[in-house]
Amino acid sequence: MEAKKINLLNAYERGFIDRFTPKTSHHPPELIINSKEENVLSPMLDALESCDSFIISVAFITEGGIASLKTALYELNKRGVRGRIITSTYLNFNKPKVFKELLKIPNVDVHITRQSGFHAKGYVFKKKKYSIMFIGSSNLTDSALKKNYEYNLKLTSLDNGAVIQHFSEQFDELWEASEPLTTTWINDYEKIYEESKHDEKVLKILETKQPYHFNNLDPKEITPNLMQVEALDSLKNLRLMGETKGLVISATGTGKTYLSAFDVKSMNPDRVLFIAHREQILNKSLNDYRNLIGGDPADYGIYAGARRDADAKYMFATIQTFSKDNHLKQFASDRFDYIIIDEAHRSSANSYEKIINYFEPKFLLGMTATPERTDDNEIFGLFDFNIAYEIRLQQALGAEILSPFHYFGVTDYIVDGETISDTSSLKDLLDEERIQHIIDKLHYYSHAGEHVRGLMFVSNREEAHQLSELLNQRGYKTKSLTGLNTQQQREDAVELLEANKLDYLITVDIFNEGVDIPSINQVVMLRQTESSIIFVQQLGRGLRKHEDKEFLTVIDFIGNYKNNYLIPVALTGDKSFNKDRLRKDVIDGTVITGESTINFERIAQDRIFNSISKATLDSxxxxxxxxxxxxxxxxxxxxxxxxxxxxxxxxxxxxxxxxxxYVTFLGKLKEETEPLTNGQDRILTFLSQEIVDGKRVTEILLLKELLKGPVNIADFQKDMYQKRYFMNDSTMTSIIRMFTLEFYTQQKRTKYAYPLIEVNGDFVSLTQEFRSSLNDDYFKAQVEDVIELGLLQSEEYDQTVQLTLNEKYSRTDVCRLLNWEKDETSTIYGYKNKHNTTPIFVNYHKSDDIDESVRYDDRFLDSHIFQWYTRKGTNLESKINREIIKDYQNNDTAIYLFVKRDDDEGVYHYYMGEVDIDLDSAENTMIGLHDDQHKVAKMNFILKHTVDYNMFRFIDGNK
Known part of the structure; x- marks a missing residue:
């Protein structure tokens, strides 16, 4: 306890007196502000997830704020951790539904204070030896935790600290004077709340943004959203360049139909044809056009089913009807000036091609959210490869065009250690206990607003029918819909859902697209993720904004499915298919912009990690x-x-x-490529393996200059320095040794064979082999492509320093970037002291098959203190460790810490920054089993840059 006290005293010295103090200091005070780099929610979740109890005192709470914490609270309940919340009815801001949601959380006790002017915002998370407190401006609302500009001070205190004691005493006094939250209290409050809705102050607080602001009687009131403004400008520029076709790729719910109507209004064509694949879409689209463009209602017509409004100025037709020859050929090829193809990813089908090839409009517009769905090259070619505009889910959420969502990856039903998987039978899927498990999750994670309007996606038709029956027997109002239902039956069911006469529509895949139900406030996924595209389509069913919902709840039941790795791909749009990045996306609280959150129950998270580990993503x-x-x-x-x-x-x-x-890859795809000589192959291999990652931009820029001719070494160094790139004599020497292959091991020198450069006095130039190879235009194009990619990749790194925080490096990278003469990867053995540098590499989560004798307890003690053990068989008296400590004391070495989460990340480690040694913490100890112990030393490193919360949670999680 005394050590903890000293460390906290040092922390407050660091936070309030001297931020450069070299003393070991755990948990320094921090000011937290919502920004692109951080938010209040992440450190708060970090404190909540590891606490033993908590108290929260906040005036305002929203359903979204509660949703942000629900998964963490669920996990706390599993280990018996409880907490207390005091809130209020100040200004009657808190909706009755908020209090109903709080009652659903079994491990949280809630009291309501009548304290006049109650406007507190304080959070305390108690652990065994200390407490973490957040004091500032953030209420328990999704906006305050993730989006609004807030000031919050994070403080750590021992239990006998004056501030924490005062807070706890005030909280306890207020708790005793407050009223417990009960169902009876909520019923009484609902009456008061309804009466207060007419209060102007309350109305101002409660008002919500709408996706469009318009009066149906006055078309001038309709204004485009951000996406539409940008897309309209792009379409205008496309036509100015003489193009007659264009494709708009825009996330579901961003307003593609209104976009096309805005563009039609701008062009003012004589006749318009709007093609869709369902009559339900036509009716909605016709109304949207009429709302925006106005004019005589007779100008708008339907050409589908039994209707044949052939003379309409604005004709809305289904592809099924209009593509038939007896309908199509009655219209002249130049009849329509402007044609819109909705859900354009379908346009490669023969029926769509037939229409596109027949008509000759002044402009053809295609609209789709998922162009990837086509399996051939027709969709882009049909629109002359003109992509007028593209906005995907992440961008749309950031622009607040879509409703925010709270995604909950929940654990599917487990019995006797077995869970739902790819091979589960219908009997298992409809097991009575699984049905109850589903109901429990629906109840706990809930939905925004008073009434649930949900879509459930299941695996097959029979499951849809029987699940509907079983839920109806338990008091729910549901209806199953499959491909066997008629269009009218589907429309009738949607009307019942919107009228609150149904709680859920249970379907297989028929609602993936082409259905517009903006009031959907809950999407439930009870099937494995076969495709990230379909996942996003189904998620998109609930992302349209609606006045009755503040956010969408997504409940995804995660079983032992092999394709679980696609879930983070779909949610984040991360197409890198980098396993480590996918795992980090699962944990990272800032990966989704705006108020949206991604939450996984621990077992569900482990299942995704397991799926990522097993997946062959680069097949x-x-x-x-x-x-x-x-x-x-x-x-x-x-x-x-x-x-x-x-x-x-x-x-x-x-x-x-x-x-x-890349040429090797193209050959594997049977693409037409030109043959490379042995020298060209080796040189292109070197460039593609050693410089393209962009970790040191100066070597790429040197190569780019060398393609033009010899380069003066001193002039190049001066130019790089003036551009603020990291550059000194050692760096220049390192770059030269890399291109001459002197840096590399004999194995790699044999592999690459041909040096790229030669030094002649003050100048450096390309070797004869390389220069002559560049006479081949195909090879030169490949080299330039690699160089340009390297320059783009280099933008991911801070080029003003040798190493970029939180980026990944191999041991070879580190040897090169620290300007070592040789690649000494094979002899680093975890760390090495060389050339006034000491890189240290740590594997954080040791594999189960690692020998007990080398199971070091290397770990973060907090976000800026790292406990480190020396190499097995060495201690403070050993030569290598004495040299490191001596050089550190004499300022003759810089110590760099690199950490990887586990072996599945391969050879790469995250760079955590330079560290100082807390010399007072250095001591000799032993590791291993009783009969197989080995001497080591342990010491604490003080990181010069605090590890950000999401990186800390990612690396330290599950340790």
């Missing part, structure tokens, strides 16, 4: 599919730079991490 089939998407999009073989710039395509580093170079 040729997977790479071929992603490559083909970009090729089809461009209408040509994409370059590496093309792949990088296409945010929806694969990361080209996936290819270069598996194959020597």
């Amino acid at each position: 040729l089939a997977n790479l071929r599919r992603m490559y083909s998407y970009t090729k089809n999009k461009l209408g040509k073989i994409p370059t590496l730079v093309d792949l990088h710039k296409d945010q929806e395509a694969m990361n080209p580093m996936l290819v270069l991490n598996k194959y020597d170079h």
Whole structure:
């Protein structure tokens, strides 16, 4: 306890007196502000998840604020941790539904204070030896925790600290004077709340943003959202360039139909044709057009089913009817000036092609949220490869065009250690205890607003029918819908749902697209994720904004499915397929912008991690599919730079991490390539394996200059220094040794064979082999492509320093970037002291098969203190450790800490920054079993840069 006290005293010295103090200090005070880099929610969840009890005192609470903490509270309840919350009825801000949601949380006790002017915002999370307190401006609302500009001070205190004691005493006094939350109290409050709705102050607080602001009687009131403004400008520019076709790729719910109506209104064509695949879409689209464009109602007509409004100025037709020859051929090919193809990913079908090839409009617009669904190259070619505008889910959420969502990855039913999996029978899926498990999760994670309007997606038709019956027997109002139901039956069911006469529509896949039910406030996934595209489509059913919902709840039941790794891909849009990054996405609280959150119960999270570990993400089939998407999009073989710039395509580093170079990969795909000489092959392999990652931009820029001719070494160094890139004599020497291959091991020198440069006095130039190879235009294009990709990749790193915090490096990278003469990866053995540098590499989570004798307890004691053990068989008296400590004391070495979560991350470690040694903490000790112990030393490192919360949670989680 005395050591803890000293460390906290040092922490307060660091936080309030001297931020450069070298003393070991756990948990320094921190000011937390919502921004792109951090938010209040992440450190609060970190404190909540590991606490032994908690108290929260806040005036205002929203359903979204509660939702942000529900998974953490669920996990706390599993280990018997309880907490107390005091809130209020101040200004009657808190909705009755908020209090109903609080009552659902079994391990939280809630009291309501009548304290006049109660406006407190304080959170205390108690642990065994200390408490963490957040005091500031954040109420328990989703906006305050993730989006609003808030000031919050995070403080750590021992139990006898004056501030924490005073807070606890005040909380206890207020608790005793407050009223317990009960169902009876909520019923009484509902009456008061309803009466207060007419209060102007309350109305101002409760008002919500709408996606469109318009009066149906006055079309001038309709204004475009951000996406539509940008897309309209792009479409205008496309036409100014003489183009007659364009494709808009826009996330579900962003307003594609209104976008097309805005553009039609701008062009003012004589006749318009709108093609869709369902009559239900036509009716909605017609009304949207009429609301915006106005005019005579007779100008708007339907051409589908029994209706034939052939003379309408604005004709809305189904593809099934209009593509038939007896209907199509009655119209002249130039009848329509503007044609819109809704759900354009379907346009590669013969029926759509038939219409597109027949008509000659002044402009053809395609609209889709999921162009990836097509399996051939027709969709992009049909629109002349003109992508007028593209906005995906992440961007749309950031622009607040869509409703925020709270995603809950919950654990599917487990019995006798077995859970729902890919091979589960219908009997298992409909087991009585699983049904109750589903109901329990629906109740706990709930929905925004008073009434649930939910969509459930299941695996097959029979499951949909029987699940509906079983839920209805338990008091729910549900209806199953499958492909066997008629269009009218579907529309009738949707009307019942919107009228609150149904709670859920249970379906297989028929509502993936083409259905507009903005009031949906809950999406339930009771099937494995077969495709990230379908996942996003189903999620998108609830992302449209609606006045009756503040957010969408997504409850995803995660079983032992092999494709679970697709869940983070779908939620984050991260197409890198980097296993480590996918795992980090699961934990990272800032990966989703705005008020949305992603939450996984612990077992569900473990299942996703297990799926990521087992998945073969860089299989040729997977790479071929992603490559083909970009090729089809461009209408040509994409370059590496093309792949990088296409945010929806694969990361080209996936290819270069598996194959020597891009030409090798293209050969595997049977694409037409030109043969490379042995020298060209070796040089391109070197460039693709050693510089393309962009970790040191100066070496790429040197190579780019060398393609033009010899370079003066001193002039180049001066130029790099003036551009603020990290550069000194040692760096320049290191770059030269890399390109001459002197840096590399004999094995790699044999592999690459041909040095790229030679030094002649003050100048450096390309070798004869390299220069002559560049006379081949195909090879030169490949080299330039790699160089340009390297420059793009370099933007991910801080080039003003040698190493970028939180980025990943191999041991070879570190040897090179620290300017070592040779690659000494094979002899580092965890750490090495060389050239006034000491890189230390730590594998944080040791594998189960690691010998007990080397199971070091290397770990973060908090976000800026790291406990480190020396190499097995060495202690403070050992030569290597004495040298490190001596050099550190004499300021003759810089110590760099690199950490990887586990072996599944391969050879790469995250750079945690430079560290200082807390010399007072250094001591000799022993590790291993009683009969097999080994001497080691342990000491604490003080990180010069505090590890950010999400990185800390990612690395330290489950340890």
